[in-house]
Amino acid sequence: MQFITDKQTLADLNLLGKYKSGSLFNFFNRVKTKGGELLLEEMFRTPLTDVVGINSRSASIRYLQKIGIGFEMDNEPLEDALQYLTGARPSGFIASLLGCYRLKIQEILYHSDSFQVHQQQTKAMLQVFRSANILLGNLEKLEEKDNSCKSLQSRLSEVIKNVPIQHFELDRPYSLQETAQFQDLFLNKFRNQVEQLFHILYEFDVLISVASVATERKLSYAKASKEDSDILMEAENLKHPTLSDAIGNSFSLSREKNLVFLTGANMAGKSTWMKTLGVSFYLAHMGFPIAADRMTFQVMEGIFTSINVPDDINAGWSHFYAEVMRVKSVAKEVSDGKRLFVLFDELFKGTNVKDAYDATLAVTERLAGYKTCAFVISTHIIEVGEALLNTPSVIFRYMPTIMVNSKPQYTYHLTEGITTDRQGMIIIENEKILEILG
Template identity: 50%
Template sequence: MSFLTDKQSLEDLNLLGKYKSNSIYSLFNKTKTSGGEKLLEALFQTPLSDADQINDRSSVFNYFHQQHLVFPFQRENVEAAESYLNEGEEGNFILSVIGILQKKVGNMVLQSAEYGVLLKGLQSMVDLLQDAATFFGQLKQSGDHPFQDKLDKTKLIFKDQRIINLLTEKRIEELSVLKIARYNYLLRSALCKEMRLLFEVLYELDMYIAVSDVARSRGMGYAKALPATKCLLKASGLKHPVLEKAIANSISLNQQENVLFLTGANMAGKSTWMKTIGASIYLAHLGMPLAADSFEFSVMEGIYSSINVPDNLNMGYSHFYAEVLRVKEVAQKVSERKNLLVLFDELFKGTNVKDAYDATLAVSEAFAAYTNCLFVISTHIIEVGEALKERCENIQFKYQPTVMDGLVPRYTYQLKDGITNDRQGMMIIENERILEIIDGSK
């Protein structure tokens, strides 16, 4: 079973994008190698759908979170060493000797650069092995995470007497051709599988350490995944992972209360809270750290959102029609009885108030009946909430208040029970003196 989402949801939640401003991926991408970066990118694109796998991965991140390790390798050095290995395996030791002799003669007679390139590559590999031997010696033994077996296999590489001998070498260029050939054959052929394992583990370590460093510096925690049958999301002290000064809130949804109906004035924080919930659930399915004091969730089959739905001029779609098509698309997924998290921010804001009221009420009530899904629905049409109170028992109502400091609104971003009665729109317009500006232009 794969985790379902789409481009619209990924963009709404700003999850992906190496160069995208404030994306969740860019927050965690502090890797030092291209291999580590590729692993992190692949991880971000493949959320897990099994509770045990999620908890196993979380335990690995948490292990490195506690270790306070520094990844001692630089991108250029690692790439140079891997490039040396990738130049090809030596068929046997004799062929290795012959090949190196030919390169050395070519260097002496024809001033060929091949011999120098080989020496440089071999030296970079030796330097990396020396640093790796020191680094792996610092890793504490722990059987509490599934990555330990891979670490143990990698550590065995440095107990091989041939590697021990190699680690004593300082300047490869000063060695005899025979010794260079022996080391060249050892790394490219005799221990080729072990060297591949070493690079694989180094890239994983790069990713794990980079992510856990971000988590530690930001005081993040780790989620506990439960089987999909639980239909649960329970978190305390939950914040948006990117916002350093975000206000923490709590959430508790289950099959008996599977809909959070959120009200509040514009700028009160509704959209940010919805993005916080969506991004955190996505990170939880990756087994990655998230900004919460505690976070418990049942595995879901996907996330769909409607937060920043654009119009489509090429297709001739108005903003309202684009919203309608988006709701229809999500409704089709929900009707398939999949366990989904659905986020709807300000439904049908592209039409008149009467239609928006009727449509938001009807759609919210219809979705609420699918108790295998969790929904967060926001609106500033507070009358919808009052009507839903009378019709549905499985909806919880929260709002984010606006506090007036005289004539100036202030937003606490703290969730409160109930439905807001804040109506400061006209006051804000008056504060900005828009009508005076218009009158003055006559």
């Protein structure tokens, strides 16, 4: 089963993008190899949807973090070795030897550098195996009784021990016969094992990279629970992982209480908190660490957010119509019976207050009836909250604003209830807008 999301959600939560400032991909991207970077991107695009897979990956990262292992391997020899692997598979040693003779003759007659490049790539392949062997030795030296990386470590050991390269030296030129032996070894007899080695090394590169971030930022690991659990999501002191000075909050959603109605003034922290929830949910399904003292969650089928919905000039959609179409697309997914986490920030803010009130109330009441989904809906229209007080599955939370000397201050502490804060006009007066206008 594939995890369901879309471009809007990925953009709202700033999940992807090597060159995008503040992205979660960049936050965890400490990999040493190009293949590791591609694998990390793949993990970000395909969160897991099975309990065993999620908890297994979390346990592997936690174990590598605990033993403090490093990934000491340069990308350059890996890339040279990969280039070597693009060569055609020889039929046997004789074919390899004839090919090497041909390259050597070209070097003598035409000053071609093909044979030297071939030797360089051969050395790179040997260097990769030597570095992999060092990694394996460090893993075995640091190994503890409960080794959650045992399977991956065993695969690495099996490949290294099955490819007979131990007696070859690195720092000398190879004869034509030796070069042909390597080609037959790597590109023919043990090609599948060599390709496996690269995949294993990329996986270690990613897991060790994520473990190093977890150590540096003091992150923890969420625990996935089965579908029959009553708790949909529960966290203590949950923070946004990329914000070093974030205020943590506790949070809980269940089948019986599956919708949080969130209110608060502008700048009180509603949007940041919703992004925190979305990011943490997404990372937890990847098996990656999150910023919390504790978190458990029920594995779901996907996540949809509506936080920064733009208008669409090409389609002729106003901001409000774009909001409506966004809610419609999510409603279809929910009504199809999918188990989803849905976050709507400031529903229908693109229309007048009366329509926004009616629409927010109607949509919220209906969403609350889908017990296998979890929802967080924020709004400035606190009257909607008052109309929902008798809806048993709705939880009410707000972000407080405290006025100190007529200036707003924000605690960012999630508080039970519905806000009564109405400081908009005070802020306008503080900025002296009316005085500027005369």
